[in-house]
Amino acid sequence: MPTPTEKETSQTLPERPDERTARRRRSRILGAVAAAAGLALIGFIVWGVWLASHPKAPPLQGQMDATTIDVAAKVPGRLETVNVKEGDQVSKGQVIATLYVPEIEAKVRQAEAYEKARQAQESLAQEGARPQEIQAAKAQYERAQAAEELAQKTYERISRLYREGFVPAQRLDEVTANLKAARKQSQAAREQWSIAQTGARRQEKQAAAALAAQAAGTVAEAKSYAEEAKIVSPISGEVSRVLLREGEVAPQGFAVVTVVNLNDQWASFNLREDELKDLRMGSVIRVKIPAIGGGAHDFKIYFINPKADYANWRATRQNSGYDLRTFEVRARPVSPVEGLRPGMTALIER
Structure with a gap:
């Protein structure tokens, strides 16, 4: 008869006890692993269902803003020079552009000529008549006085x-009339001499002084317009446009140039009133700026105010409930943040 193979021999041999124990142990381990995997799968499914029914609230989103000034010309004119470009740093009072305005220059010359004329009139009123005019008035009075004496003797x-x-x-009637006329002429000549000695009246001097002051004001006004031909920055900051x-x-x-003050920035959020429960005036919040990376930064709320009434109401439910208003919330950085610029997105994690 043929000799049986080794495989057939192994299949016919009875299983040893230690092998049977190891096989049972492996079966129990595999069963436990399968049960644990099943429980984990069930837990994962339950956790996924819970997350789906309780989604994470999105962050409150806003953006950075800063004090921005549109530097404009007070008088119209043609730009002669523009001394800055985008990105330049300017200081308060720095001349950033100049205008060519010939009309203003002409007005300044006219005003200066008008002022000189008024000053001459005031000087004339204050000084009175010239010495030659006073001497002439005196001579007229002496002549009239001599005629009066002659008329008196003739009479x-x-x-x-x-x-x-x-x-x-x-x-007799003729000489009497001549005497009266001579006396009147002598009196009139004396008054003219007195006027020449006294000069202008107090009211005339005051009027002349007022007209001179008005002329000086006209010159100052014209020169102020000439100064407006120099366009200066009212703040220190960066030229953005x-x-x-x-x-x-x-x-x-x-506007000729737009200047932004990077030292005065804030984050602005438009939030419904149901999102304001944890936000109060003066409270410090953590704000992330994705554009500059890193962690969150401390911002202090300094402004909470309702937006305009139009297009900022939202119903809590479709058929009932109440409407929610939109509020603007502003917060400034507690300490300077490197790289912070207007327009960057600001996020408040919830």
Whole structure:
């Protein structure tokens, strides 16, 4: 008969006890692993269902803002020079552009000429008549006084002759009229001499002084407009936009350059009122700025105010409930944040 193979021999041999124990142990381990895997799968499914029914609230999103000034020309004119470009740092009072305004220069010259004329009138009123005019008035008075004395003597002689009957009454009337006229002329000449010595009246001097002051004010006004041809930055900051170039006409009040103050920045959030429960005036919040990376930064809330009434109401439910208003919340960094710029996204984790 043929000899049985080794495999057939192993299959016919009875299983040893130690092998049977190891096989049972492996079966129990595999069963436990399978049971644990099943429980883990069930737990994972339950956890997924719970997460699906309780999604994580998204962060409150806002953006950075800063004090921005549109530097405009107070008077219209053509831009002669623009001394800055985007990204330049400027200081308060720095001349960033100049205008060419020939009309203002002409106004300044006219005002200065007007001021000189008014000053001359005031000087004339204060000084009074010239010495030659005073001497002339005095000579006129002395001449009138001599004529009065002659008329007086003539009247006395004719009056005596009339009493003695040598001259008619007509002649006496003539010399009497001449005497009265001579006295009036002498009095008028004396008044003219007094006026020349005294000069202008107090009211005339005051009027002349007021007109001179008005002329000085006109000059100051014209020069102030000339100074407005130099466009200066009202704040220190960074040039973010240059809106007009050299040679272009700058209308009155139209921005030439935009300057942003990077030292005065804040985060602005538009939030529904149901999102304000943990936000209070003066409280410190943690804000992330994805653009600069790193962790969150401390910001202090300094402004909470409702937005305008239009388009900021939201119903809590479709058919009932109440409406929620939108509030603007602003917060400034507690300490300077390197790299922070306006327009960057700001996030508050919830």
